Amino acid sequence: MTAPTQADIDREMRAAGDAYAGRRAAGSAPGEHPARDYPPYRSSELRHPRQPLTVVQDPDAMELSGPVFGAADVTALDADLTAHHIGEPLGERITVQGRVLDRAGRPVAGQLVEVWQANAAGRYAHRRDRHPAPLDPNFTGAGRCLTDDQGRYAFTTVKPGPYPWRNHVNAWRPAHIHFSVFGTAFAQRVVTQMYFPGDPLFAYDPILQSVTDEAARGRLVASYDHGLSVPEFSLGYRWDIVLDGPAATWTEDTP
Amino acid sequence: MTDLTTAVDAVAADDAKAENAENAAKAATAVTAATPRLAPTPAQTVGPFFGYALPFPGGGDLVPPGHPGAVTLHGRVLDGAGTPIPDALLEFWQAGPDGSRLGAPGSMRRDETTGGFAGRDGVTFTGFARVATDADGRYALRTFAPAGVPYLSVCLFARGLLHHLFSRAYLTGEPGYAEDALLASLPPARRATLETVRERDGVHRFDIRLQGGEDADGGRYEETVFLDFA
Ligand SMILES: [Fe+3]
Numbered sequence: 266m267t268a269p270t271q272a273d274i275d276r277e278m279r280a281a282g283d284a285y286a287g288r289r290a291a292g293s294a295p296g297e298h299p300a301r302d303y304p305p306y307r308s309s310e311l312r313h314p315r316q317p318l319t320v321v322q323d324p325d326a327m328e329l330s331g332p333v334f335g336a337a338d339v340t341a342l343d344a345d346l347t348a349h350h351i352g353e354p355l356g357e358r359i360t361v362q363g364r365v366l367d368r369a370g371r372p373v374a375g376q377l378v379e380v381w382q383a384n385a386a387g388r389y390a391h392r393r394d395r396h397p398a399p400l401d402p403n404f405t406g407a408g409r410c411l412t413d414d415q416g417r418y419a420f421t422t423v424k425p426g427p428y429p430w431r432n433h434v435n436a437w438r439p440a441h442i443h444f445s446v447f448g449t450a451f452a453q454r455v456v457t458q459m460y461f462p463g464d465p466l467f468a469y470d471p472i473l474q475s476v477t478d479e480a481a482r483g484r485l486v487a488s489y490d491h492g493l494s495v496p497e498f499s500l501g502y503r504w505d506i507v508l509d510g511p512a513a514t515w516t517e518d519t520p
Numbered sequence: 521m522t523d524l525t526t527a528v529d530a531v532a533a534d535d536a537k538a539e540n541a542e543n544a545a546k547a548a549t550a551v552t553a554a555t556p557r558l559a560p561t562p563a564q565t566v567g568p569f570f571g572y573a574l575p576f577p578g579g580g581d582l583v584p585p586g587h588p589g590a591v592t593l594h595g596r597v598l599d600g601a602g603t604p605i606p607d608a609l610l611e612f613w614q615a616g617p618d619g620s621r622l623g624a625p626g627s628m629r630r631d632e633t634t635g636g637f638a639g640r641d642g643v644t645f646t647g648f649a650r651v652a653t654d655a656d657g658r659y660a661l662r663t664f665a666p667a668g669v670p671y672l673s674v675c676l677f678a679r680g681l682l683h684h685l686f687s688r689a690y691l692t693g694e695p696g697y698a699e700d701a702l703l704a705s706l707p708p709a710r711r712a713t714l715e716t717v718r719e720r721d722g723v724h725r726f727d728i729r730l731q732g733g734e735d736a737d738g739g740r741y742e743e744t745v746f747l748d749f750a
Contacts, residue, residue: 295559297559297560297562298560298563298682299562299563299564299682300682300683301681301685303682306565306680306682308680309680309682310600311599311600311601311603311680311730311731312605312680312681313680313681313682313730313731314685314730314731314743314744314746315600315731315732316732316743316745316746318685318746318747318748319702319705319706319746319747319748320747320748320750321702321747321748321749321750322749323701325669327613327621327666327671327673328747329749330613330622330623331613331623332613332623332647332648333623333624333625333646334625334627334628336625337625337626337629337630337638338625338626338627338628339630340630342635343630343635366558367558368558368559368560369557369558370558379573379574380573381574389569390572391568391569391571393568393569393571394569405572406573407572443564443566443567443570443573445573445574451673451675454611454675454684455560455561455563456563456564456565456684457561457562457563457564458564458567472564472565472682473564475682476564481559481562482562484560484561484562485562485564505561506561507558507560507561508560508561509560509561510749511749511750512750
């Protein structure tokens, strides 16, 4: 079987987008998350359930509570990915800040935010990343922090490079930072990716385009915030994260 | 309590309808008079390269190996062709052996001197575990059986999985498990996918199958039940 071309993938992404637009026009709710079955992302084919999810509406469900983390689970340096080695990493130094909120707009305080990313050349410090771009001995690309009482997180890092992958011929991922976030309930758990504004690769990437709703896709893109740029040091990006979760986690009086 | 949840859902559904009629384009930030409801950040796949960032030493050891009364939960994660998935990440959240649902910090204690991981303190039960599958798609977890609820909550991430999945591992033969409402609501073949196989005292097997299918010998296997917390 010959590998699909970008044109093949583009056609499939357009078909999925048109199908979504049709469902919206027929009155269905906006799609907040990617469909797990998204053929343009080839690896999803055998890795998505075919049966509908079983809905649980149990006020006693364990998933309405969740794990907690504390000061012992992070060190102060963890949030500065440029400070994990003796030398300075190569690349464009950036600061990424934002808030973690629940769907009622309340800050998620004291919870764990983890990030990982490629270096400025687009290479991960992972043995299975065989992209022949240079590794940077001064950059690993993993960090973590706890949100403060306002739900704020902040990382100092370098801007990751785009990188090729094998989904189809000439497949390139737009630059992104992987985020892993905990809420107060396990059911609010999310792992996602933050993108950078204006990346020309957005339209070609089936992982981003798997979010077929344009407004929802926009929520994965950080904004450049000049006020967050640090003079003579870094460019600033702002990205707020809103955790999904069961209706029980939206109400004001949930413990 | 069930009525309360249902009522909240009904309100949410009405709000959603009104909003669609009002302005579909504003759906990105759904706001109602009572409670502002922000649109969530979409999930994205964990990808193939989380291995140096998310797993941590002892991530599957909620209790020290060999601890008296410990339960081992182990199994494999399999795709729709029955092939083991070597790049999946599993998280578990559970009540303590005393029934506590509060959890505790300290799952990924750090060493301030080296910047590495210090490991759990061997005393605190944090209720949270994280394990990546190995090259054979296997994982293992050592824990206490939870009290109060007869299951461990499971969250599955993997390359190729665009949006994580929740499931539950019900420890076969543990107290309370026979009268669980979710298990009771499922047909037997589906129900069986959530029940661990008790291999011997204190050792339970729990495989996760992302899709049902037929194995090499023509035997049918069932897709694991995955959950949506509405
Ligand atoms: Fe990536």
